[in-house]
Amino acid sequence: METNAPGLLLDRETKASERPGDHKDELRLWLRMLTCSTLIETEIRNRLREEFKTTLPRFDLMAQLDKSSTGMTVGEVSQRLMVSNGNVTAVVAGLLADGLVDKRAATQDRRVQVLTLTAQGRKAFKAMAERHEGWIAELFAELDQQQITQLFRLLGQTKTSLHRAIAARADGAAQGDA
Amino acid sequence: METNAPGLLLDRETKASERPGDHKDELRLWLRMLTCSTLIETEIRNRLREEFKTTLPRFDLMAQLDKSSTGMTVGEVSQRLMVSNGNVTAVVAGLLADGLVDKRAATQDRRVQVLTLTAQGRKAFKAMAERHEGWIAELFAELDQQQITQLFRLLGQTKTSLHRAIAARADGAAQGDA
DNA sequence: CGAAATTATTTTAGGCCTAAAATAATTTGG
DNA sequence: CCAAATTATTTTAGGCCTAAAATAATTTCG
Incomplete structure (x- = not known):
């Protein structure tokens, strides 16, 4: 059951009580989390490039649009992906050029740009998403x-x-x- | 004790046995991990910029050098930080310009560039590292x-x-x- | 109504990052 | 020895990303 036996792991990793003002454990936790995220992200980037000649930001953006039947605005996508508006504009430009995404001003408020996947975009995303899900499962397999x-x-x-x-x-x- | 009572959380989150070939749980886990990493990274970037007018890549590079008394080569730093050699070269260029890092060809193998923190670099890093550790502790406070x-x-x-x-x-x- | 404030997006300037090619130095094997 | 292969780094071309400024459209309110 791995019960955290005192005197073994805990002694080396968590003696916060003996070190007031020390926050090394949190730091180590963060560094380890960052390592995991970076390993996964790099691997997914590589596989997307090799198998689908695309990039993670493009995939992520398409994933957001795929979840919405009615389309999303630039601002909504930007919030969901936690990136700047300007970045969404730029990534969308590439997807527009490849015919994967459609962009049109909303009829009632012409400041707003509504983004949707094209039929081609939906099809391409479906194929990628299926592989992607498998890759993630593989990475967490243990x-x-x-x-x-x-x-x-x-x-x-x-x-x-x-x-x-x-x-x-x-x-x-x-x-x-x- | 939060015992994972069947019928509650587990029913909604982990019915893998009923969905062969389904890997949605791993995907959700990855997305949540990515959210955490991104939140932390963005916050640390903002604080480094606001309080120290520097960037996370510079901080990370200085952190590596700070851990080594004898200096590190470009390749070693690149491996530790999981970034390309070219990227190390570029980030180091900025730190050199600011007098925080020193770079010199190794005497025995002149292909190798040895990087060390300058006295100024060590001092600047020490101040940042202390704050940084506190920020991380704050973020994980709960x-x-x-x-x-x-x-x-x-x-x-x-x-x-x-x-x-x-x-x-x-x-x-x-x-x-x- | 119409000027000012607000909101949504795009543009700009600049740093980070990569892969691939180029450069430079060292090592190896004939 | 010396040409070829290897190793370490830099350069290049191009995509991602941000903050801040600019643009454009809508809303608010005197």
Whole structure:
């Protein structure tokens, strides 16, 4: 059961109580998470390039559009992907040139550009998404279902913690501005 | 204790046994991990820019050099940071210009460029590293020591799984070449 | 109504990053 | 020895990404 026996792992990894003001564990955790993310991202980039001659940003953008039947605005895509508006504009330009995405001004508010996948885009995405899902499963293959669930849950708590810490600091900065 | 009561979370998240060939859980896990990494990375980039007028790649490169007393070659830094040699060359150019890093050809093998932090670079890094460690702790503040340890361990297993899957595919490709 | 403020997107300038080609130095094997 | 192969780094061309400024359209409110 791997019970965290005191005197073994814990002694070497978590003696926070003995080191007040020390936050090395959090740092090590972050570096390890970054390593995992980078390994996955790099591998997926390579495979997308080799098998589909495309890039991760393009794939990610198409994935967002694929989830929406009615199309999405530049701003919505930008928020979902956590990238700038200008970046969406640029990536969309490439997809437009390849006929994978359609862009048109909304009829009621002509500031807004609505993006949708073309039929070709939907077809291309479907093929890529299927392979992509398999690649991810391959990469996580050594984790069993329980570990996946556990990791998913811990990352959920991490996400909550991050959102709160980031919001708290943004509030502080806004206060400072006033 | 959050015991994973069947019928609640598990029913919605992990019915892999009922969906053969389905790998949605791994995909969701990856997307959540990516969200966490991106949130942290973006926040750290912003704080480094606002408080120290520097960038994450520069900070990361200085962090590597700081850990080495004798200096590191371009290739070693490139491997540790998981970026291309060319990228190291470019980032180092900026740090050289700012007097934070020193670069000199090794005496015994003049192909090799040895990088070290200057006194100014070490001092600047020390100040940033201290703040950086605090920021990371802040971001993970809502996780207790046990959750940190657990997450660290699960990510360790993930890392192993990733390395094996990536190596396996590289081997396959090498076979295919022969 | 119409000027000012707001909102959505694009443009611009600049840094990061990669793969592939080029350069430069060293090692190897005939 | 010396030509070929190898190794380390840099250069090049091009895509991604951001912040800030610019543009364009809509909304608000006096």
